[in-house]
Amino acid sequence: MADYSDAPRTLPKKPWTFDDHTLSEIRRAAATGIYDIRGGGSKRRLPHFDDLVLLGASISRYALEGYREKCGTDVILGDRFASKPLHLKIPITIAGMSFGSLSANAKEALGRGASAMGTSTTTGDGGMTPEERGQSRHLVYQYLPSRYGMNPDDLRKADAIEIVVGQGAKPGGGGMLLGQKITDRVAGMRTLPVGVDQRSACRHPDWTGPDDMEIKIQELREITNWEKPIYVKVGAARPYYDTALSVKAGADVVVVDGMQGGTAATQDVFIEHVGIPTLAAVREAVRALTDLDMHRKVQLVVSGGIRNGADVAKALAMGADAVAIGTAALVALGDNDPALEAEYQKLGTTAGAYDDWHEGRDPAGISTQDPELAKRLDPVKAGHRLANYLAVMTLELQTLARANGKSHVRNLEPEDLAALTVEAAAMAGVPLAGTSWIPGQ
Amino acid sequence: MTTTLANTELDLAKLDRRQVNRALQEAAKGDFTVTNPGGTHALACGLMHPVSVTIKGHCGYYAAGMNKEASVTIEGNAGTGVAENMMSGVVRVTGDASQSAGATGHGGLLVIEGNTSARCGISMKGIDIVVGGNIGHMCAFMAQAGCLVVCGDAGADLGDSIYEARIYVRGRVASLGADCIEKEMRDEHRAELADLLEQAGMDADPSAFKRYGSARELYNFNIDNLDAY
Numbered sequence A: 001m002a003d004y005s006d007a008p009r010t011l012p013k014k015p016w017t018f019d020d021h022t023l024s025e026i027r028r029a030a031a032t033g034i035y036d037i038r039g040g041g042s043k044r045r046l047p048h049f050d051d052l053v054l055l056g057a058s059i060s061r062y063a064l065e066g067y068r069e070k071c072g073t074d075v076i077l078g079d080r081f082a083s084k085p086l087h088l089k090i091p092i093t094i095a096g097m098s099f100g101s102l103s104a105n106a107k108e109a110l111g112r113g114a115s116a117m118g119t120s121t122t123t124g125d126g127g128m129t130p131e132e133r134g135q136s137r138h139l140v141y142q143y144l145p146s147r148y149g150m151n152p153d154d155l156r157k158a159d160a161i162e163i164v165v166g167q168g169a170k171p172g173g174g175g176m177l178l179g180q181k182i183t184d185r186v187a188g189m190r191t192l193p194v195g196v197d198q199r200s201a202c203r204h205p206d207w208t209g210p211d212d213m214e215i216k217i218q219e220l221r222e223i224t225n226w227e228k229p230i231y232v233k234v235g236a237a238r239p240y241y242d243t244a245l246s247v248k249a250g251a252d253v254v255v256v257d258g259m260q261g262g263t264a265a266t267q268d269v270f271i272e273h274v275g276i277p278t279l280a281a282v283r284e285a286v287r288a289l290t291d292l293d294m295h296r297k298v299q300l301v302v303s304g305g306i307r308n309g310a311d312v313a314k315a316l317a318m319g320a321d322a323v324a325i326g327t328a329a330l331v332a333l334g335d336n337d338p339a340l341e342a343e344y345q346k347l348g349t350t351a352g353a354y355d356d357w358h359e360g361r362d363p364a365g366i367s368t369q370d371p372e373l374a375k376r377l378d379p380v381k382a383g384h385r386l387a388n389y390l391a392v393m394t395l396e397l398q399t400l401a402r403a404n405g406k407s408h409v410r411n412l413e414p415e416d417l418a419a420l421t422v423e424a425a426a427m428a429g430v431p432l433a434g435t436s437w438i439p440g441q
Numbered sequence B: 001m002t003t004t005l006a007n008t009e010l011d012l013a014k015l016d017r018r019q020v021n022r023a024l025q026e027a028a029k030g031d032f033t034v035t036n037p038g039g040t041h042a043l044a045c046g047l048m049h050p051v052s053v054t055i056k057g058h059c060g061y062y063a064a065g066m067n068k069e070a071s072v073t074i075e076g077n078a079g080t081g082v083a084e085n086m087m088s089g090v091v092r093v094t095g096d097a098s099q100s101a102g103a104t105g106h107g108g109l110l111v112i113e114g115n116t117s118a119r120c121g122i123s124m125k126g127i128d129i130v131v132g133g134n135i136g137h138m139c140a141f142m143a144q145a146g147c148l149v150v151c152g153d154a155g156a157d158l159g160d161s162i163y164e165a166r167i168y169v170r171g172r173v174a175s176l177g178a179d180c181i182e183k184e185m186r187d188e189h190r191a192e193l194a195d196l197l198e199q200a201g202m203d204a205d206p207s208a209f210k211r212y213g214s215a216r217e218l219y220n221f222n223i224d225n226l227d228a229y
Helices: A020-032 A104-116 A130-135 A152-157 A184-190 A210-223 A239-249 A268-273 A278-291 A309-318 A327-333 A338-346 A379-403 A422-428 B017-026 B187-200 B223-228
Strands: A037-040 A052-054 A075-077 A086-088 A092-094 A120-122 A138-143 A160-164 A175-177 A198-200 A230-235 A253-257 A263-267 A299-303 A322-325 A417-419 B008-011 B031-035 B052-056 B071-074 B090-093 B109-112 B125-131 B145-150 B166-169 B180-183 B210-214
Touching: A037 A268, A052 A309, A075 A299, A086 A138, A092 A104, A092 A379, A104 A120, A104 A130, A104 A138, A104 A327, A104 A379, A130 A379, A138 A152, A152 A210, A160 A210, A175 A263, A210 A230, A210 A239, A210 B017, A230 A239, A239 A253, A239 A278, A253 A278, A263 A268, A278 A299, A278 A309, A278 A422, A309 A322, A309 A379, A309 A417, A322 A327, A327 A379, A417 A422, B008 B017, B017 B031, B109 B187, B125 B187, B145 B187, B166 B187
Parallel strands: A092 A120, A092 A322, A120 A138, A138 A160, A160 A230, A230 A253, A253 A299, A299 A322, B008 B031, B031 B052, B052 B071, B071 B090, B090 B109, B109 B125, B125 B145, B145 B166
Antiparallel strands: A037 A263, A052 A417, A075 A086, A175 A198, B166 B210, B180 B210
């Protein structure tokens, strides 16, 4: 009988379907009986703005000189019905993140950074803090299903109102703030007992559909003397219809949040398997606005995975009026900093992967209510870092716009784009690079 | 707008909603009568001063929404979300109210002399609500604070996922929602209920009511409660 003991062996092969992460999740679930909760947005590879390129100028397009010729960046949001629309210096805004999920210092830093760059920041589920209002030149007040901390005085103090129907990380899902982050102050603002798990409702308590929402918008306008722009924020689920219905309901601004958009805490299975990518959502939202002849009349703000000026440029070229950043802003403040690697290791994770924001043990002092941890974040320095980051994004955006011959970033257009993959071409509705082919057309 | 020494009439047959609401919001004090409401939505909302307003007829959605300090009486029926997110003051509906009455209210007193529909007191945060008749299903859902008093019957799933709000019902309860249980009526509860009934002008014996509230078993996620999720 032949001896094959010294014969070459096929290398061990782990299954694609059951990769190491999947196996670890099965073991974790088997040990605990609880689904995995985490913060952040979708972590898997999705078609994104990286799959698009800007074409730049050539013989048929006339470029503008970088650093010399003017390239405007300002944007007006909410001039459909509001008598006092927002006039922002840059089309990059800070997305809604709550005090409760974030520390008061983090909220203040967001306000400082945004104000330094002439843009807006946004409250979150849990109401408006004095720190945030005091440091925010333009503050958007979120009107959420929970109505935690909602009151007419803060409503009138706001510069705009954002009705949150959903968010990209979990369209159809409500909020969740686990008991360890419900401190005395957070509990007081939310009228809850200290230490309980706080669930924010997944649907508004006093309306059930778009016709009702139209009346709700009227009420909010009546309470605020028709001054404040009213946004409607939706998670990217059915962006064509959600955008159209928001316009019909009387929104000044529609905010569409793709599945890469972050959350403070929800089930991993929800984050990764509900909703559609930002890239796909932008095109559908713009199509709805165009079909209604409301493009540029009702402004579109896009969020979910915006990281740099290129992402902004591509979103604007697809038809957005502005973008909102959340996760990237937290990173600019200091979230997931490799300098804190030793502490991340103690939490069983690593810098860049830390997403247990709901546990309140953030060594960066951002997603925590622990007073000792929160003290680690200097709101002035962190705000300065955010301002720097926003400045870089804006410079990148202007650089790309000038290269495409635009004297204002709002003039970027779909004709400036090509796609690198068939999927991105189909989703964004722009030609596959090197062809004139748009899948489906 | 017709003004007398005692009262200012705001006639919605002659004024539009913005004009009426602006007059009510800007008044620091005074008595107002709103006539010909005709089911107008968002009427008398956002009031912020101790004015007294009587609306002669039926209102649409969100009547007296976010009320603060004002006393508003609707002599008729009210649509969805009457006195939603009320902060303080008194809102009274002499007829029936539709769904989500007093939703998310933080304070003040809402009195509905007739019946109200589903989700009355949903996510209430300190408001007191007294209903003379019956209430629909899912009332006091996720109710956080305040009292819901029902002189008639309550629909299904009363107090589902309730936090620290208290519910008093004189009649029959179709069913209780998750984590809502009947609780002992102690002296302090009878006194609280008697005071609310008196404020609301309801002729009802506090001893005929039962109290319901949170069992507090679902306040923190526990896998042993899987059947309740």
